[in-house]
Amino acid sequence: MVGFFSALRYWHWLLLAVLAGVALLATEILVKHEQQLTRSQQLRHEVASAGQLKAMLESELNIPLYLTVGLASYIKASGGEIDQDELDILLPGLVHQAKHIRNIGVAPGNRLQYIYPLVGNERAINLYYPDLPDQWPAVEEIIRSKQARLVGPVRLVQGGQAFIYRLPIFIPDDTYWGILRTVINIETIWSLLADNAAAQNVTIALRAKVPGKDDYGNTFFGEPDLFYDDSLLLNLAIRGADWQMAIRASGPVLNRSALLRMSLFAATLCLLMLLAWLFYSRQQLRHTATELSHSESYLRAVMDNVRDAIVVTSDDGIIEDANLSCFQLYGYPRGSLKGLHWSMLLATPQNIDEIYSATSVPEQEFEGQGLRHDSSQFELSLSRSRLVQGKQQHQLLLIRDITERKRIEKLKNDFVATVSHELRTPLTAINGALSLATGGALGDLNPSAQKMLSMAHSSCGQLNQLINDLLDTERLASGKMRFTLSQVALVPLLEQNITQITAMQHKQRLLISQDSEKAYLVIADKGRLSQVCLNLLSNAVKFSPDDSVVEIKLTEHDKMIRVSVIDQGKGISAEFLPHLFQRFAQAENHASRRHAGTGLGLSISKAIIEQMDGKIGYQRVAQGSCFYFELPAAGA
Structure with a gap:
């Protein structure tokens, strides 16, 4: 480590310090940009979700309200004269068309005379609005202003809470006729709104403006705090109501600023360390290059002093390198074999497949004839092994001149053959004499003599077999058999x-x-x-x-x-x-x-x-x- 720091010069440290300062400044700029990008993505998500939820809520509420307006138009067109049988047909149809309508009531003269469905709403029949102190002021204001209003949540006489849409009806001569009342099921509206908000991964709240004032009243859905932070606010277009919706992403905001800052600091530190290491490696590379040159010279000297020829080829047999002994053995100028196929070193290059088969393992050798540059031939012994460097494969050929060894073997075989032939003649005579003696040709022998002659005859047979084996070996080696x-x-x-x-x-x-x-x-x-x-x-x-x-x-x-x-x-x-x-x-x-x-x-x-x-x-x-x-x- 001391050597590492001592290898860095003054300008190295100065450059590292400048780069560190630039990296810190760039890191803070990127972190600031990341914070803005995160808030922008969150806002886009809130705007997209708000548009979908706003459209859904307006659609679900306005459909029953417009159906109520249609019924009012029918009453006006009939001059206020309504028929019970016609209402029995119209009211069920309206209720079935809008899934959130709890019931529809018709109150001519402010008395609730018709309700559909009647089941569960029996207590509301014949209610007279002036007799309801908690509802009459709102109803009276609607009649006076001639404007329909959606109010609620309202506690119903028959039980439960709902939104009530009240529409005053004035017949063509501007005479007040009565009120149409549509009760909207609050539970189904809130359940649908909550499910859609959860699916969009947002939190919402709703509030309505106080009639006759510019201020909004209490929140009737969601958390009131949403209206007092940085949540997105939207006004809803609902008939007879002035509502406002607040929306905010419900999931935790992923603040990647700290992670980004730490990552950039770590990357900067790694980069500076890498740069310092490159400065150090540059000095070491020079030293390594010098040592590598010495090592290559040493290996070349070792290869050139090996008496056997060493040839390195590619996987397809093209010569890549050879030692000095190879050029001396074959008589080629040094460096002239590179790029040629190694089969040119053989007297019979057509037998290369046989050579590959005979030297499939490094322990096996092939003996044949080599061909020198001057076209003279010599006896050689060849072994082959494979070298793998990464994805590249090479062949290492070891070629040995065995001319002298073959000459000595021939002398030995000739000597063995000569000796065997010279021994066979006297050995045949000895074997014949012993056969006659043990066969009784010389008369009866005492047991001791018979035993000794039998042993001699057996040994003579073994010696004869040895001579035959030696002669067969010589004939096979010389090709004379x-x-x-x-x-x-x-x-x-x-x-x-x-x-x-x-x-x-x-x-x-x-x-x-x-x-x-x-x-x-x-x-x-x-x-x-x-x-x-x-x-x-x-x-x-x-x-x-x-x-x-x-x-x-x-x-x-x-x-x-x-x-x-x-x-x-x-x-x-x-x-x-x-x-x-x-x-x-x-x-x-x-x-x-x-x-x-x-x-x-x-x-x-x-x-x-x-x-x-x-x-x-x-x-x-x-x-x-x-x-x-x-x-x-x-x-x-």
């Missing part, structure tokens, strides 16, 4: 092999499991195939417990015939599996020491099967081991 492919029936061949194994006087039972309706014909060299089968059966017998069963199972799938040799031994350890088919490989356990061999049998079997376009493998079963090989079916 000849194969005569033809149709071979597996069942008779296996039966013959079982007969040969039986002569070893083993205690295991050998069984062939097959589909009796199939011939099981394969394309193979009969002699070499018999050699492989004898090798697998011999191993199964050696490493199986006494009185166990060795199963030879024949199956066919995908135009290939599989021969599986399944024993009941202890199986192969997981550590030894990678070396199972290598030359001279032997597992370190008691059974292998008891049945010591050359370690060449499985290696030779693998090479023979692959030369006949087949494959060989191993599977661990529940109790024992399963060695198998597959060969092409005849006619496939």
Whole structure:
């Protein structure tokens, strides 16, 4: 941290201070603007809600009032002569058209003679308004002014409260006839108004102007305080009334000023810290660039001093980089390989798919021929691994010149072949002599001599087998082993092999499991195939417990015939599996020491099967081991 602050210079601190002052001023301006915007949004909401509620309330109240005016027009047109039967038709129709009308009454001469509906209003029949001291002054004022009035809430004689619309009627000769009275249901009006206000998320209040005065009376709906704060006030256009409505948003006003101020302060602080960090990073970047240059030079020196050729390509094989050993190995000028496909480094670039398959895992190597810039060829060993950098994939190729190794291997193989041939002649004579001696050609031998000669004859046979294995290994390595492919029936061949194994006087039972309706014909060299089968059966017998069963199972799938040799031994350890088919490989356990061999049998079997376009493998079963090989079916 001390290094961080010490890296900032004087002009850095001055610039940070100026930016902090500008940010504080801008923050206060934005907060003020946010407050104005919040109040503006609230006011727009109140105005929109007020318009809808005002229109709803005027509509709901004016409809019954206009229907009352229509009835008055009918009475005037009839000259004040009304018929009971006609009223029985008109009054129900009016009540049903306006949902808030509680009842309609007709009072000729100020006496209430007709009411609909009558049920529940019986006490109001024949009321004489001059006899009602709490209503007559208002009625008298209406008659005098000849103006209809909507008054209320009024406590009714028949019970309850309501708004009453009183309309004085004067017949054409200007003679006072009586009054029409419409009682408006206050509960349904208030319930509808409250529901709409809640839906609009606003609070409202209503009050009416005192008749004959400019002052408003008491609030008859809502909270009176709404008329004395900053609520929106609107006058209502209701017939016969002078009402005022106050409206205010009921939800809490979201004051985001403090949050905005804190957010802007935090953003400013982060920005200043980021800017300070950028100043610091700029100094560190220079230092890092220098170190990176040294690191790249070091890595390049390491790569250039590796004796093997290292080639880095893109995912599609285009060369991106190569070390100095690559250019020295192939004889190209340095830097001339970039942008070319790496297959040009091979003598047989057409086999690149085979190479990809052979090096699908980094542990596997491909051996082939490399092609130098001067068109000369050399033996190479190639391994491949994948590099992933972000979303990009690359290939890392490691190429080694194995010309000298191949030369040494050839010398070794030639030496082994020469020694094997030289040993075979005297070994044949020794083996023949021992056979004659143990067979009684020299006369009867005492038991001790017979035992010693038998041991010598057995050891001579093992030595002969070792020489044969060495010769086969050399022939396979040099490509001198000849194969005569033809149709071979597996069942008779296996039966013959079982007969040969039986002569070893083993205690295991050998069984062939097959589909009796199939011939099981394969394309193979009969002699070499018999050699492989004898090798697998011999191993199964050696490493199986006494009185166990060795199963030879024949199956066919995908135009290939599989021969599986399944024993009941202890199986192969997981550590030894990678070396199972290598030359001279032997597992370190008691059974292998008891049945010591050359370690060449499985290696030779693998090479023979692959030369006949087949494959060989191993599977661990529940109790024992399963060695198998597959060969092409005849006619496939």
